[in-house]
Amino acid sequence: MLRARTLLGPGPCNPYPEATVALGQPLLGHLDPMFLEVLDETSDRLRTVFGTGNRRTLPLSATGSAGMEAAFVNTLGPGDVAVVAVNGLFGQRMVDVASRTGAEVVAVEHEWGQPVDADRVLSAHPAPKVIAAVHAETSTGVESDMAALGAGKGDALLVADCVTSLGGIPVALDEWGVDIAYSGSQKCLGVAPGLAPFTISDRAWERRIEKPQSWYLDLGMLGGYAGEAAGSGGRTYHHTAPTGMVVSLHAGLGRVLEEGLPAVHARHAAAGGALQAGLVERGMRLFAAEGHRLPELTTVWVPEGVDSAAVRKRLLDEFSIEIGGGVGQYAATVWRIGMMGHNARPDTVATVLAALDAVLA
Numbered sequence: 001m002l003r004a005r006t007l008l009g010p011g012p013c014n015p016y017p018e019a020t021v022a023l024g025q026p027l028l029g030h031l032d033p034m035f036l037e038v039l040d041e042t043s044d045r046l047r048t049v050f051g052t053g054n055r056r057t058l059p060l061s062a063t064g065s066a067g068m069e070a071a072f073v074n075t076l077g078p079g080d081v082a083v084v085a086v087n088g089l090f091g092q093r094m095v096d097v098a099s100r101t102g103a104e105v106v107a108v109e110h111e112w113g114q115p116v117d118a119d120r121v122l123s124a125h126p127a128p129k130v131i132a133a134v135h136a137e138t139s140t141g142v143e144s145d146m147a148a149l150g151a152g153k154g155d156a157l158l159v160a161d162c163v164t165s166l167g168g169i170p171v172a173l174d175e176w177g178v179d180i181a182y183s184g185s186q187k188c189l190g191v192a193p194g195l196a197p198f199t200i201s202d203r204a205w206e207r208r209i210e211k212p213q214s215w216y217l218d219l220g221m222l223g224g225y226a227g228e229a230a231g232s233g234g235r236t237y238h239h240t241a242p243t244g245m246v247v248s249l250h251a252g253l254g255r256v257l258e259e260g261l262p263a264v265h266a267r268h269a270a271a272g273g274a275l276q277a278g279l280v281e282r283g284m285r286l287f288a289a290e291g292h293r294l295p296e297l298t299t300v301w302v303p304e305g306v307d308s309a310a311v312r313k314r315l316l317d318e319f320s321i322e323i324g325g326g327v328g329q330y331a332a333t334v335w336r337i338g339m340m341g342h343n344a345r346p347d348t349v350a351t352v353l354a355a356l357d358a359v360l361a
Contacts, residue, residue, distance in 0.1 A: 005316070006343070008352055009324035010138050010297055011164070012186035012193050013340035015252065019191045022251035023244055030241040038250050039226055039241070045253035046197045049189075049261065050162070050181060051172035056219065057199040058226040059185070059249055061242050064163040067182025067196035069097050070217040071159045074200075074208045075130055075180065078102035082130040083156075085116040085149075089139035089327045090161055094132050101213065103129075112330070113140050113299070115292040118148035129207075131156045135181075136165035139327045141288040141299035141336065143169065150177025157204045163187060166197065167256055168268045168296035168340060179204040185245070188268065188296050190341025191252040194245045252341075269295045271344040275337060276300075278353045282360075287326075287334050296344065298337045299326070303360070308332050311359050319355040 007014050028035040039059075047057050060066055072094075076082055080103040084094045087110035099105045106128070108121045116133050131153055135146050146160050157179040162171055168188030173181050179201045186193035200208075200219060212218050216239065224236030256264050272295025276286055279300050287299035302308045308325055309332070315321045326334030339348065 003320060006319075006321045006348070006351065008338050008343060008348070009322045010336045010338055011184070011340065013188075013190060013338055013343050015192055015248075016190035016255045016342045018255040019248045019252035022248040023192070025244070025247050028243050028247075030243050031235060031237065032243075035243050035246070036235065039246055042246055042250040042253065043226065045250065045257060046199065048257060049166055049171065049253065050197070050199050051170075052174045052181075052199050052201075054173075054199045054201050056205060056223055057197075058222065059246055060182075060196040060198045060217070060222070061239060062196050062217075063186075063193055064182060064184030064196045065093070066217060067163070067184070067198050068094060068161065069214065070196075070198060070219065071132070071180045071182055072098045072101055072103075072130075073212040073214045073217055074219045075157055075159075075204065076101040076103040077209050080104070080130070081106065081125055081128040082132060083108060083121060083124045083128045084131075085121045085133035085144070086110060087114055087116055087140065087142060087144065088112055088134065088137035090134045090137060090163070094134070094159075094161065098130070098132065112328075113142060113287050114289050115142050116144035116149070118145060118152065121149060122152040127154075128156045130159055132159035132161075134161040135171070136162070136169065136294050136297070138164045138297060138336075141294045141297045142292050143294050144292070146178055147172075147176040153177060157207065164294065164297055164340075167264065168344070169294065170261075170265055173199065185249050185252070187338075188340045188344075189249070189252050189256065191249050192245070194242060195249050197249075268339065268344045271339040271346065271349055272296055272298060274346060274349045275339055275352070278349065282353075282356070287330075296338060296340045298339070300335050300337065302333050302335055306360065308335065311356075314359045315355055318359070321352055321355050323352070
């Protein structure tokens, strides 16, 4: 029998209750008019949280990693150049995914824990087709300035990874000049894993690869079913959409928008700030650069002499609390503690700090 956990790692988080209840709604077919109405409204709600008017905005039937792949396979091919900012694991993954299209990839490396240096990225190549960066780096807990990249992108298409930012901190794609962005349902949106909110501007659409190497992630084919198909009176069947998950995302987004995006962002900021203050009060050192720390995902150095894995195991076994370890060279020396979605609350902060006190004592 599965046991309830308080999910305070880098994702997934515990869903909003509304999103969980929605999973119990009657299952509908993917071409049922009732479901298509929910799908179209979900796309509208995604436009609001993304801060965009892009008509091609939809939930992809896969996790956030597929959103990353869709961004690159639909825009890059042999002979194209992509400049990718790397300041953590997911910047590295962008490089890997983009390189598989046959494009020339220029990786602009940064120290982990530091934000992206827009000037270095923008000067890395004179005429790239794509510039890509992670808005909220899940591996390090750092926020980077997408607006600075958008202001200097020139003719390039700007791709933003918003997996950990969407629903937790302000996202304003149109204002920032972002052409393509993707996220995941399982973090600050407060829904179970399984969907990748995705959006692409008209400008990027006109320059897309019309027959990309991925059939499943072909945005031209997907657009005939969702996003641009809304209100067209006809739908082109592409795949069997996970209708139950879309209904759950619809409910989770409804919960966020009912509370109001400014209030949701303020709640995440308060929870993350309280957690970080509590960790510092206990003598711990925060990992991410000051002034660029994500409130929804805190990275903290493991105290000297403490066995990171042993502490995480005790938290899970004794308190049913999950926190994350670091990645790469920081796997054993950094903890990642999430305050995302429904978990971004004062009581959750108090619970994890008390549990850490008990284990570290």
